[in-house]
Amino acid sequence: MARNRGLTGQSIALVAVFAGLIAASTLVPEVTLIGGVPLTLQTFAIVLTGLLLGPWRALAAVSLYLVLGLVGAPIFANGAAGLVVLTGPTGGYLIGFVLAATVIGALAQLLARRGVLARRGTATASLIGIGLLSIPLVYAVGVPWLVWRTGMPMLPTGCSSITDIDCVSGLTVGVLPFIPGDILKVVVAGIVAAAIHRAYPGLLGSARRASSRVTDPEDEAARATA
Amino acid sequence: MISLLGIYRPKRTALHLAPVWFKMLLLVGVSITSIAVSDPVTSIGITAACLLLLASTLPPLKATLKGMGAIILIAALTTVFQVLRGDYVRALDLAGDIVSVAALALAVSSSTSMGAMLDFVTTLARPLRWLLPPESIGVMVSLTLRAIPEAAQILTESRVAARARGMDRSPRAILIPSASRTVGFALQLGQALHARGIAEHGRAARIEPRQVTEDDAPPPVLAEPPVREMPRTEEEAPVRPGSRRERRR
Numbered sequence: 076m077a078r079n080r081g082l083t084g085q086s087i088a089l090v091a092v093f094a095g096l097i098a099a100s101t102l103v104p105e106v107t108l109i110g111g112v113p114l115t116l117q118t119f120a121i122v123l124t125g126l127l128l129g130p131w132r133a134l135a136a137v138s139l140y141l142v143l144g145l146v147g148a149p150i151f152a153n154g155a156a157g158l159v160v161l162t163g164p165t166g167g168y169l170i171g172f173v174l175a176a177t178v179i180g181a182l183a184q185l186l187a188r189r190g191v192l193a194r195r196g197t198a199t200a201s202l203i204g205i206g207l208l209s210i211p212l213v214y215a216v217g218v219p220w221l222v223w224r225t226g227m228p229m230l231p232t233g234c235s236s237i238t239d240i241d242c243v244s245g246l247t248v249g250v251l252p253f254i255p256g257d258i259l260k261v262v263v264a265g266i267v268a269a270a271i272h273r274a275y276p277g278l279l280g281s282a283r284r285a286s287s288r289v290t291d292p293e294d295e296a297a298r299a300t301a
Numbered sequence: 302m303i304s305l306l307g308i309y310r311p312k313r314t315a316l317h318l319a320p321v322w323f324k325m326l327l328l329v330g331v332s333i334t335s336i337a338v339s340d341p342v343t344s345i346g347i348t349a350a351c352l353l354l355l356a357s358t359l360p361p362l363k364a365t366l367k368g369m370g371a372i373i374l375i376a377a378l379t380t381v382f383q384v385l386r387g388d389y390v391r392a393l394d395l396a397g398d399i400v401s402v403a404a405l406a407l408a409v410s411s412s413t414s415m416g417a418m419l420d421f422v423t424t425l426a427r428p429l430r431w432l433l434p435p436e437s438i439g440v441m442v443s444l445t446l447r448a449i450p451e452a453a454q455i456l457t458e459s460r461v462a463a464r465a466r467g468m469d470r471s472p473r474a475i476l477i478p479s480a481s482r483t484v485g486f487a488l489q490l491g492q493a494l495h496a497r498g499i500a501e502h503g504r505a506a507r508i509e510p511r512q513v514t515e516d517d518a519p520p521p522v523l524a525e526p527p528v529r530e531m532p533r534t535e536e537e538a539p540v541r542p543g544s545r546r547e548r549r550r
Contacts (some may be wrong), residue, residue: 084494091441092487095448102337102449103456106472116456116476123480139445146418147309147410150449158406159368162332164375164399225379226395263472270477275484 089278090132093124094139098150112169117152118213119260119267122206125176126183126268129279133180137173144169167220171213178212179205187279193270202272203265210257218249308364308411314357316412321421324409331405335398340391344397351404360411368410372403440499444490455482 100116125133144151144160151160151169161169182205183192192198222229229246272278311317316324335347355365376399383392421444423435459479460469468474 083491084496084499085491087437087441088444088491088494089487090485091444091485092448092452092490094441094445096442096452098445098449099452099456103453103460106460106475111392119476127480135441139441142419142422143442143445146422147413147415148446158328158409159372160401162328162402162406163372166377200358224393224399225375226383227379263476266473267476267480270528271484274481275488278484284511 086132089128090135090139093120093128093133093136094143096120097124097137097140098139098143098148101150101152115152115256116260118209118257119143119264121172121176122179122209122264123268125179125209126202126206126264127271127278128180130177130180130186133176134173137176139172141169164221164224165217168213168217170220171216174216175209175212179209182208184279187272192269192279193276195273198272199269202284203262206261206268207258208260208264210254214250218246219252221249308360310359310361310408310411311414312359312412314412316354316408319412321417322411324413325421328402328405328409332402335401339391339394339396341393341397344394344401348397348401348404351401351408355404355408355411358408358412359405365407365411366448368407369400369403372399376400429487440494448490451486452483455479455486505521 097117100120102151103116105115121137124136127133128136140150141161145158160166183202186192186201186205191201218229221227227248331347331351335344338344338347350429376396379399380392380396383389383395423438426438427435428432456475456479459475459482463469463471463477466474
């Protein structure tokens, strides 16, 4: 079964290292783009994990990151740690990360099995397309949580000017300010993921054809080196 | 730069001595209560109790203020928003909910070591052991803790390298080498794990019992990939490792 096969040393190492990458992405200072726009790396790391690892390993990696953060390692955004982050108003985004990484991981694996990722022209565009799906998925969990914990209305009602109190809503506070940055991060993650899939074609199990010389399909060592 | 201590400090207060399941139960209970009850007086009472509990664990001041700071800011903004809408009762209730749960969560964090929390999580995950053996959880957690500084170093080094080429404003120049080296590191780590047979208990444990009853062979050495447990021909059998791997254990 896929579960048993998933518990190989290679999968465990990938899960652990990508959980570490997500954690490290909140610790290193952000990348400054041209024009001085800071690019925090957490969303990038989550999307990259999904695109590179496939559904189960991405689910495991993001969950492992969350568990480590919840038990007290200060690896959430801004050095926060512990249960306070999950129970707080922004905790829903963290749950959304798990969902998003799993779903885009499943789609990326589908693409890999179809052989789309092997073609250079389509790989980047399709990976970016999948990655963009992660944005509504994160907000689908995060915004209702935020709205519920802070008592804001979900949609702005009768909003006329920016200083109008009616403009404060889940959509205007919890979604719109972050959308441009999110799209940028997903595009970068898609480009990076396409490059990594070119460099390591076996990551999503698509190397089965490429490594046909390996006689024993159960030999993970051969597949890991393929 | 990277401290993994968090807010926990070893002390001997009442909450430090309380069992982890009790603290988690308390947190879940208070969360549900504070959300279900929309009476501002009760809400403020719960908040005061939670803040007292937090103080009773004698948390480190700076880390606590940092942890509470963002939450208090959000609570304040929520309150202002609700007051501006003219809903004072709801303002108090919501602010109380946010602050009380946050204070209690911090109290639990500051009184429970990471090891104790991880043990608790592993216990919770025990019904899932057909999917995720507890040994694998332990391996993954310790590997992740090791991988955090490694990944941070890779990110930092890639940035320095990009800057040296005058491309420190280009995300591609920083992130593609970072991701590539991270995956490479993971694959090397995976091969090292595979070579040592670490984290292969899952399947080995499921295959093992039947085999042991069939022949009187010793249980498979951990350092052996499970696929090779059944040699197909007699020629392969003597290759089974003996003393060298035994000695290493």
